[in-house]
Amino acid sequence: LAKTTQPISMDSYEGQEVNITCSHNNIATNDYITWYQQFPSQGPRFIIQGYKTKVTNEVASLFIPADRKSSTLSLPRVSLSDTAVYYCLVGDVFSGGYNKLIFGAGTRLAVHP
Amino acid sequence: NAGVTQTPKFQVLKTGQSMTLQCAQDMNHEYMSWYRQDPGMGLRLIHYSVGAGITDQGEVPNGYNVSRSTTEDFPLRLLSAAPSQTSVYFCASSYRSGGYGKGTEAFFGQGTRLTVV
Numbered sequence: 647l648a649k650t651t652q653p654i655s656m657d658s659y660e661g662q663e664v665n666i667t668c669s670h671n672n673i674a675t676n677d678y679i680t681w682y683q684q685f686p687s688q689g690p691r692f693i694i695q696g697y698k699t700k701v702t703n704e705v706a707s708l709f710i711p712a713d714r715k716s717s718t719l720s721l722p723r724v725s726l727s728d729t730a731v732y733y734c735l736v737g738d739v740f741s742g743g744y745n746k747l748i749f750g751a752g753t754r755l756a757v758h759p
Numbered sequence: 760n761a762g763v764t765q766t767p768k769f770q771v772l773k774t775g776q777s778m779t780l781q782c783a784q785d786m787n788h789e790y791m792s793w794y795r796q797d798p799g800m801g802l803r804l805i806h807y808s809v810g811a812g813i814t815d816q817g818e819v820p821n822g823y824n825v826s827r828s829t830t831e832d833f834p835l836r837l838l839s840a841a842p843s844q845t846s847v848y849f850c851a852s853s854y855r856s857g858g859y860g861k862g863t864e865a866f867f868g869q870g871t872r873l874t875v876v
Binding site for chain 2: 687692695733748751
């Protein structure tokens with residue numbers, strides 16, 4: 647399982663774009679990159695998933711360079727409600743590895759007024 | 760569609776007591792798993808199941824037992840509670856693999872906050 651490294655914490659202000667980068671140097675060919683969001687006292691919630699290049703949904707964008715050794719979660723125009731912990735996970739979701747995804751400490755994002 | 764339901768939400772145990780944390784999902788997911796989350800930390804995998812009758816250990820299985828007799832339910836048993844098991848426990852479920860009409864994300868319950876005194 648590929649190990650991931652991401653910043654422990656980040657600070658931002660309302661209306662700004664936030665980019666959280668995750669390093670995964672040992673990513674395998676079949677691995678996908680998935681990001682989760684966790685609010686206090688709640689279970690993690692899926693945000694976005696991708697394999698390469700760029701993925702965008704109504705919540706965020708995920709940028710993955712050609713070598714796939716890192717990925718960047720982009721949150722456009724954050725609000726106070728985006729204050730949460732963000733986890734980057736790497737695993738083979740299509741070959742039975744999904745239940746063995748390993749959560750690191752995540753990135754604690756604080757959005758200020 | 761209730762998603763993943765965990766009960767109880769809060770529990771206080773005395774050292775040495777046993778109890779079962781319940782987890783049920785109504786999405787017909789093959790995969791279910793249990794995590795624990797200590798204060799300020801990420802989630803650690805305790806046990807997981809890839810289908811009814813099949814379970815396996817995760818990173819931190821000691822002190823916990825699981826069984827999977829149905830697709831819907833995946834209870835976690837604490838055999839003899841210890842203060843080190845004070846934590847928040849999350850149950851998750853997902854499809855076995857992505858496919859047409861199926862997502863590959865895991866869905867988490869709201870957690871059970873367990874305190875062992």
